[in-house]
Amino acid sequence: MIDAAIFDKDGTLFDFRATWGGWTARAIDQLAGFGADRAGLARRLGYDVAAAAFAKDSPVIASTTPELVDIMHEFVPDMGKGQLLDILSDLSEEAPQAEAAPLRLVFEGLRARGLKLGLATNDTEAPARAHLAGAGVLELFDFVAGCDSGWGGKPAPGQLLAFAARVGVDPARAVMVGDSLHDLHAGRAAGMRCVAVLTGIAEAHELAPHADVVLPDISHLAAWIDAQSGR
Structure with missing residues (x-):
């Protein structure tokens, strides 16, 4: 039985x-x-501007915003790290978001099944809330955590364990849903089941050994949860 789901x-x-x-192109500019x-x-960011493509090992994929500040600071040494963090956070909050699936439909369906919902991101919390609000789904979430919310970032399990404690669900009855190994490692460390999706950079063969299932995107999650519950 699955009672809660937390998403990257x-x-x-x-x-x-x-x-x-x-976002990366604008930050570079x-x-x-x-x-x-x-x-x-x-x-250094593993981004080909001309091709608009990320390298597999791009630090943009899974790093926290403060980690990106440390990586990028050497290129603007006369700028304070605090100023750089503000610039990156502002750009993140303003970044247009392309939904990987019809988010309102997906999350209303999960709420209708009685699930508690959370978000755990290595972005900072303010942009995360802005992005959820922009998609019209913020009020459907019981918990939102960024890397600056007090529980660290992934692949450590702090955000996920805080979510389980907040909503009163045993981590074993929760699922972590993400597109990267950082997400899946965090889920395993928290004692949750793990669902991988293919709307990021990582491919199925990279994610499959660390996930209970690999789905094309989150619109397939409800059917998988129903199958686990015998619905």
Whole structure:
């Protein structure tokens, strides 16, 4: 029986390439205005601007925002890390989000099944709430945590365990849904079942050994949950 589900955001609720390709290009452009080496920064971020494509090992995929600040700061050494964090967070909050599935329909369906819903992202909390609100689904969530919410970031399980405690659900009766190994490792560490989706950068063969199931996107989740419950 599954009583709760906690979701990653980028690459899970929102298509990673469509959303964060634009964010990365804008960040590179803005920091170039502060003297950053545009080509060097793009290489460090594993982003091909011309092709609008991420390398498999791009730190943008799974790093927390403070981790990206540490990575990018060497390219703008005269800028304080606090200012850089503010710039990246503002760009994140403004980034247009491309839904990976019809989010309102998906989450209303899960709520109708009695599930508690949470979000755990390595983005900061304010942009995460803005993105959920922009998609019209924020009020459907019982819990929203960013890397700055006090429970750390993934692949550590702090956000997931905080969610389970908040909604009063045994982690063994919850599922973590994400598109990256960071998500799945966090889910396993929290004692949750793990569902991988293919709306991020990672491919099925990379995710399958660490997941209970690999789905095309989150619109297939309700049927899988029903199957686990014998519905």
